[in-house]
Amino acid sequence: MTGGDGMSKAIRILVVDDHALIREALADRLRKEHDFDVVGKAADAGDAVALVQKTPVDVVLMDIEMPGLDSFEATRRIQAFSPRTRVLFVSAFPHERFVEQVQAVKGHGFVTKMDPPGVLTEAIRAVARGERYYSPVIQKQAAKSVDEVPLQHPGRSRLASLTPRELEILRGIARGHTQKEIAAQLHISVKTVETHCTNLMAKLGLHNRVELARFAIREGIIQP
Structure with a gap:
């Protein structure tokens, strides 16, 4: 400089x-x-x-x-x-x-x-x-x-729909944190975390916290 x-x-x-x-x-x-x-x-x-x-x-x-x-x-x-x-x-x-x-x-x-x-x-x-x-x-x-991307990339398109807050919640779930722990870390209520979890499962087409964690690891959001 x-x-x-x-x-x-x-x-x-x-x-x-x-x-x-x-x-x-x-x-x-x-x-x-x-x-x-x-x-x-x-x-x-x-x-x-x-x-x-x-x-x-x-x-x-x-x-x-x-x-x-x-x-x-x-x-x-x-x-x-x-x-x-x-x-x-x-x-x-x-x-x-x-x-x-x-x-x-x-x-x-x-x-x-x-x-x-x-x-x-x-x-x-x-x-x-x-x-x-x-x-x-x-x-x-x-x-x-670029060489490996298929015509349809459901993981990436679903991730693109998530908000920054939802990504933070998803990382917490993948790390094995409880909803109470996630709420404390992000300074929000447990009820708000529960709502985000419900929205995450709906957006990603998943059914429980285990599936959310596996999805996060597979997509590189957090390391296993």
């Missing part, structure tokens, strides 16, 4: 991952780059939103599957508060569903933990310039998906 005086400014990065070892390793790796400045670390998406509201951040390195606030909902909040902040998603799993969600929230890129060394730093610099960046692993998976 370039400052008003024409001099190059370090890219301010926020590292978000719920695994402490990965979070610290990423931060240490990025600090070795002369044009990177790791201005913060967060263990979940909710903390990431709070940090962006306090500290100027150019690029948020956002893990996808974390407890608490959904990473994609956090991205919406970050972009609403700080439109200039770029969000680069990271995951160990290049699910097509993740790519669709990244695009839906207008995320700036997606890399995986399986990509070759150097891809992450290249991606950060690219999104900091305002570009979109999808890593080689993601691009390969996307090409494979």
